[in-house]
Amino acid sequence: MYRETKQRKIIEDIIKNTREHPDALWVFQKAQEKTSKISLGTVYRTLELLVREGKINKFYDTSAVARFDSNPNPHHHLICKICGKIIDWHDENLDKRIEEIGKVNKFKDITSEIFIYGICPECQRK
Amino acid sequence: MYRETKQRKIIEDIIKNTREHPDALWVFQKAQEKTSKISLGTVYRTLELLVREGKINKFYDTSAVARFDSNPNPHHHLICKICGKIIDWHDENLDKRIEEIGKVNKFKDITSEIFIYGICPECQRK
């Protein structure tokens, strides 16, 4: 199915051997140091492939567009993976836990953004 | 300082009177129904202004680019607001709490993405 190309090996190697959380451009530049013949398009394609294979993880959903929320108070979001519905959610315990994690890591001025994805009751019926 | 323009009132009104979590285009289209003279640029500028004033909330960080993580196991991220450093974090209790919130809302196949922002120990010293 998948072919073991030079590019794929290089990219997989780079991402597996960093504790950074690099973006595509960073990976591309690293890859260029190892082989002059590689393109950004290939890096994007290969990274997506590795994500689909479950070998790596991608974060920050780039297909998402900015959304605005009339509720300025801190709260989190439940998002339906099927219909895209978004439900506001506030949970003190969750916030406390987040605070603690911040403290353990000696971080200050903690804020957080939590996205809970799932399938909503309506979409489960379909 | 800020001037009360027709456009600003319309946009603020639209966003305050929806329980949706609209994006800029949606707001723009709604606004066009009320006045033909409005541009997408103004909508973007005004929404950002409302965010800065603390009147509304913006989510999905669109200045963020996709990042890839060599750790494919579920975990969350602590991010320094100053230097951008990202620390992986796994917390069972947090995950349990998230599961519960999913259940309460009758959502299935729960996954989550948590971003904890703060100032890291190194940056606190500067």
Added chain:
DNA sequence: GTCGTTGCAAAGACTTTGCACTCAA
């Protein structure tokens, strides 16, 4: 030889910005 992969460049999607004009104060 086949067909999955690649490089390249163009296209896409969303958002920001420069500029001259407009209009709130």
Added chain:
DNA sequence: TTGAGTGCAAAGTCTTTGCAACGAC
């Protein structure tokens, strides 16, 4: 009057995609 705000279109950024050439199997 005057400068903050606007419309418009162009530019910007990140990412995806079409296509001919390439190369793993």
